[in-house]
Amino acid sequence: MALPLRAVAARVLLAVENGQSLNQCLPPALNQLPPEQRPQLQALCYGTCRWFHRLDGELGSRLKKPLRKPDRVIHHLMLVALFQLRFSEQASYAVLNETVEACKALDKPHLTGLVNGVLRKAEREGAPEPADDSAQFSHPVWMVEKLRHNWPEDWQAILEANNQQAPMTLRVNAKRFSRDEYLALLNQAGIEAHATRFAPHGIQLEQPVPVDRLPWFADGAVSVQDEAAQLCTTLLDLQPGQRVLDACAAPGGKTCAILESEPALAEVVAIDESAERLPRIEENLERLDLHATLRQADAADTGHWWDGKAFDRILLDVPCSATGVIRRHPDIKLLRRESDIAPLAGIQLGLLEAMWDILAPGGRLVYATCSVFGQENHRIIQRFVKQNEQVKLVTLDTDWGIDTGAGRQLLPDPDSHDGFFYAVLEKPEP
Amino acid sequence: MSENTFCAARRRILANRITVRGFNGGTATNKGENQSAMIREILEYPDPRLRTIAKPVDEVTDDIRTLIDDMFETMYDANGIGLAATQIDVHKQVIVMDLSEDKSEPRVFINPKVEVLDGDLEAMQEGCLSVPGFYEDVKRIEHCRITAKDRNGEEFVLEAEGLLAVCIQHEMDHLNGKLFVDYLSQLKRSRIRKKLEKLHKQSA
Numbered sequence: 001m002a003l004p005l006r007a008v009a010a011r012v013l014l015a016v017e018n019g020q021s022l023n024q025c026l027p028p029a030l031n032q033l034p035p036e037q038r039p040q041l042q043a044l045c046y047g048t049c050r051w052f053h054r055l056d057g058e059l060g061s062r063l064k065k066p067l068r069k070p071d072r073v074i075h076h077l078m079l080v081a082l083f084q085l086r087f088s089e090q091a092s093y094a095v096l097n098e099t100v101e102a103c104k105a106l107d108k109p110h111l112t113g114l115v116n117g118v119l120r121k122a123e124r125e126g127a128p129e130p131a132d133d134s135a136q137f138s139h140p141v142w143m144v145e146k147l148r149h150n151w152p153e154d155w156q157a158i159l160e161a162n163n164q165q166a167p168m169t170l171r172v173n174a175k176r177f178s179r180d181e182y183l184a185l186l187n188q189a190g191i192e193a194h195a196t197r198f199a200p201h202g203i204q205l206e207q208p209v210p211v212d213r214l215p216w217f218a219d220g221a222v223s224v225q226d227e228a229a230q231l232c233t234t235l236l237d238l239q240p241g242q243r244v245l246d247a248c249a250a251p252g253g254k255t256c257a258i259l260e261s262e263p264a265l266a267e268v269v270a271i272d273e274s275a276e277r278l279p280r281i282e283e284n285l286e287r288l289d290l291h292a293t294l295r296q297a298d299a300a301d302t303g304h305w306w307d308g309k310a311f312d313r314i315l316l317d318v319p320c321s322a323t324g325v326i327r328r329h330p331d332i333k334l335l336r337r338e339s340d341i342a343p344l345a346g347i348q349l350g351l352l353e354a355m356w357d358i359l360a361p362g363g364r365l366v367y368a369t370c371s372v373f374g375q376e377n378h379r380i381i382q383r384f385v386k387q388n389e390q391v392k393l394v395t396l397d398t399d400w401g402i403d404t405g406a407g408r409q410l411l412p413d414p415d416s417h418d419g420f421f422y423a424v425l426e427k428p429e430p
Numbered sequence: 431m432s433e434n435t436f437c438a439a440r441r442r443i444l445a446n447r448i449t450v451r452g453f454n455g456g457t458a459t460n461k462g463e464n465q466s467a468m469i470r471e472i473l474e475y476p477d478p479r480l481r482t483i484a485k486p487v488d489e490v491t492d493d494i495r496t497l498i499d500d501m502f503e504t505m506y507d508a509n510g511i512g513l514a515a516t517q518i519d520v521h522k523q524v525i526v527m528d529l530s531e532d533k534s535e536p537r538v539f540i541n542p543k544v545e546v547l548d549g550d551l552e553a554m555q556e557g558c559l560s561v562p563g564f565y566e567d568v569k570r571i572e573h574c575r576i577t578a579k580d581r582n583g584e585e586f587v588l589e590a591e592g593l594l595a596v597c598i599q600h601e602m603d604h605l606n607g608k609l610f611v612d613y614l615s616q617l618k619r620s621r622i623r624k625k626l627e628k629l630h631k632q633s634a
Binding site for chain 1: 498556558
């Protein structure tokens with residue numbers, strides 16, 4: 001037996017609240033559905049996460065007391081219904097009926113009256129004024145405060161950009177097509193698109209499309225990659241014969257970008273700690289007909305995986321809060337905690353120290369995050385530069401991003417790239 | 431892609447709450463976990479094999495326990511809450527079920543029998559792994575007593591209400607070659623059949 005769609009959505013959201021990412025808990029639920037129903041479940045789960053803090057504020061004000069812990073799934077069921085009432089075109093009577101049905105199917109028949117009453121009232125009264133910035137911008141309080149503190153000018157724009165749907169951006173495989181050639185192919189296929197402003201091989205689509213509609217996708221003509229992520233290859237300043245390391249590589253988007261942009265590299269080593277994610281790198285390499293040396297290892301544990309040969313270039317795309325890509329992963333709003341940031345910063349600095357040791361003299365290291373918190377970005381770089389006199393911090397004279405004094409910060413742009421941070425460090429020749 | 435920011439260093443330190451993006455947690459079968467459990471193909475309506483009547487299990491052997499492990503693996507993978515052996519083309523009276531939100535309450539019913547305790551019929555929206563994507567109201571007895579054997583061959587008795595009562599009746603129908611669509615009007619049933627046949631043709 002299978003549960004109805006919105007009952008499944010409520011359980012998925014409960015799993016997210018308990019710490020699972022949508023990437024983890026949504027695929028099994030989607031697999032069970034026929035293809036044409038998958039977007040519906042996806043939209044319910046992503047949309048409810050995106051507006052969680054707004055909707056949760058409203059629901060909290062409508063409930064006299066919170067539901068008992070074993071009934072928590074019904075809280076999420078009501079959030080899904082509220083999401084539809086506030087943000088979708090669904091007829092409200094259908095939302096109400098189906099939600100009451102789903103309440104029974106979740107084995108909570110004693111709560112159907114409550115669900116019905118709360119949702120009827122919500123429908124009749126309309127959305128209340130958001131009580132505070134957390135509800136207004138639909139982000140956890142700590143994120144709102146941290147962003148306000150980090151970006152006194154831009155915090156509202158960042159929060160609003162996080163609530164938009166992200167565009168779909170492609171990286172043209174320079175070995176196969178020029179950007180103009182591929183734009184023409186897209187045009188022929190009836191897919192509207194334009195060249196990205198900063199990334200030389202980037203194309204942004206006006207509307208997302210399934211990848212199998214993209215000309216020659218399966219043959220490696222293009223990859224899906226945000227414009228900000230594409231900028232790493234320019235910063236690496238790749239030259240023929242170099243040995244390059246991609247230190248936290250999965251799913252391999254940047255590994256492939258590196259190999260495409262300089263085909264005459266001596267070797268590219270891509271490592272990632274997750275055995276489950278390594279095959280994703282392999283798939284991407286295979287589709288694009290590229291070759292890299294793959295290793296499953298914790299990059300910082302160089303004693304375990306390093307062969308003693310220094311790298312001319314290192315891309316260090318560290319684990320981070322991912323607060324620059326919330327629009328793509330709205331579950332981050334529920335998953336991340338303020339207390340995560342300090343341990344992450346510790347991991348980031350540790351990785352940077354370890355990678356510095358295996359960088360060749362005269363070599364270059366690009367530090368990257370998809371975070372918008374200074375604590376994970378320029379402050380890591382400042383700390384590192386302070387404790388290492390040899391480090392040469394390269395000034396980035398680019399037409400993108402904001403100069404932080406120790407690297408450049410891209411903020412999420414509703415019309416183009418994700419939030420991202422880059423710093424470039426060089427090791428002098430002895 | 432920029433989601434690749436989760437090396438396992440953080441997985442180790444930040445344990446379960448933060449998880450590796452894109453990392454699939456897998457589908458452990460909890461109790462009686464068996465590393466070699468296999469995901470089997472689920473038959474879909476209108477496959478005639480779903481109409482086969484299942485035979486009682488004479489003795490609960492290791493083979494039956496392997497079947498049970500496979501059934502749990504298959505059910506969890508499809509995000510279901512109940513599965514009858516019939517649905518994976520094994521025509522023995524075996525049912526697995528887990529109504530919990532976190533795969534924490536696996537139940538096994540071998541040779542189940544149901545006794546009506548309360549004659550009232552209650553309608554509930556049902557879906558079925560063999561009729562994917564369709565959900566319809568079905569009226570069933572709301573209160574019943576189940577007698578069955580567990581995975582060790584021990585007999586047990588259980589009184590069921592609500593979802594448990596509905597689910598056991600839904601699964602026992604499978605063992606008798608019956609599907610929830612059989613309770614619907616001719617019109618609805620043939621619409622569902624046509625849509626699924628079309629999907630099967632497309633994916634064939």
